[in-house]
Amino acid sequence: MSRRRNFFESHNPVMKDRVYQEASQDVLDADMTQAGVIRERMTVQGAINKSFILGGIMLVTAAISFNSPSPLFMWGGAIGGLIVVLISSFRPQYSPTLAPVYAGLEGLFVGAISAMYAYAFNGIVFQAVTLTMAVFFLMLFIYKSGIIKVTSKFRTGVVMATGGILVVYLLTWVLSMFGINMPYLHEGGLIGIGISLLIVGVAALNLLLDFDNFEKGEQYGAPSYMEWFSAMGLLVTLVWLYIEILRLIAIFSSND
Numbered sequence: 001m002s003r004r005r006n007f008f009e010s011h012n013p014v015m016k017d018r019v020y021q022e023a024s025q026d027v028l029d030a031d032m033t034q035a036g037v038i039r040e041r042m043t044v045q046g047a048i049n050k051s052f053i054l055g056g057i058m059l060v061t062a063a064i065s066f067n068s069p070s071p072l073f074m075w076g077g078a079i080g081g082l083i084v085v086l087i088s089s090f091r092p093q094y095s096p097t098l099a100p101v102y103a104g105l106e107g108l109f110v111g112a113i114s115a116m117y118a119y120a121f122n123g124i125v126f127q128a129v130t131l132t133m134a135v136f137f138l139m140l141f142i143y144k145s146g147i148i149k150v151t152s153k154f155r156t157g158v159v160m161a162t163g164g165i166l167v168v169y170l171l172t173w174v175l176s177m178f179g180i181n182m183p184y185l186h187e188g189g190l191i192g193i194g195i196s197l198l199i200v201g202v203a204a205l206n207l208l209l210d211f212d213n214f215e216k217g218e219q220y221g222a223p224s225y226m227e228w229f230s231a232m233g234l235l236v237t238l239v240w241l242y243i244e245i246l247r248l249i250a251i252f253s254s255n256d
Contacts, residue, residue, distance in 0.1 A: 065111025077109030
């Protein structure tokens with residue numbers, strides 16, 4: 001049981017609670033060996049400010065990519081962004097540099113895929129952005145009001161559900177290379193719509209983990225670079241949520 005718990009807390013890059021504890025411990029150890037050295041610590045407000053900065057960077061590159069869509073932007077942004085996130089997950093101290101790079105790359109991806117959907121479905125991008133922001137503020141209200149509390153069991157459940165979805169996506173991608181399509185995934189019909197709604201729900205629940213990470217980082221006394229790490233984690237979730245909502249609206253539009 002203890003080994004299973006340790007796996008989820010220390011080795012899963014999505015579940016960042018242990019990352020904050022380890023980063024905080026590193027600062028404490030350094031303070032003990034270097035007396036008189038004062039290091040800046042993470043704050044919730046600092047993480048919020050970094051989130052706005054990353055959001056602004058993403059919007060700029062997304063606008064460029066949307067107005068000049070290209071497969072290079074879409075795939076380069078997606079693959080490059082994934083690589084940056086993986087590096088940052090295991091080396092969070094590099095986040096002050098990697099987070100802005102991720103935001104720029106992800107903006108290229110978001111802009112290109114948004115242009116693709118906008119070409120097929122008129123007005124879909126505005127609807128997706130509006131719904132994504134509505135879900136964001138709804139989950140923020142739920143978190144702040146304590147309607148859903150982020151416990152260790154809740155965190156583990158959300159991470160497991162997210163990991164399951166990731167496995168399905170990877171399997172779908174591998175099968176597509178052999179001309180095999182995964183049934184019901186992002187397709188019309190009650191089952192397809194139900195699966196898409198489930199994925200949107202899991203993505204929304206990940207926002208609660210991101211909000212909790214902001215507060216946990218300050219509580220643990222994490223180093224200031226974790227503000228960038230936290231902001232990037234929030235941006236990852238928002239982009240995922242936006243893409244899933246975009247796909248869901250496209251399904252409903254196709255059925256009209």
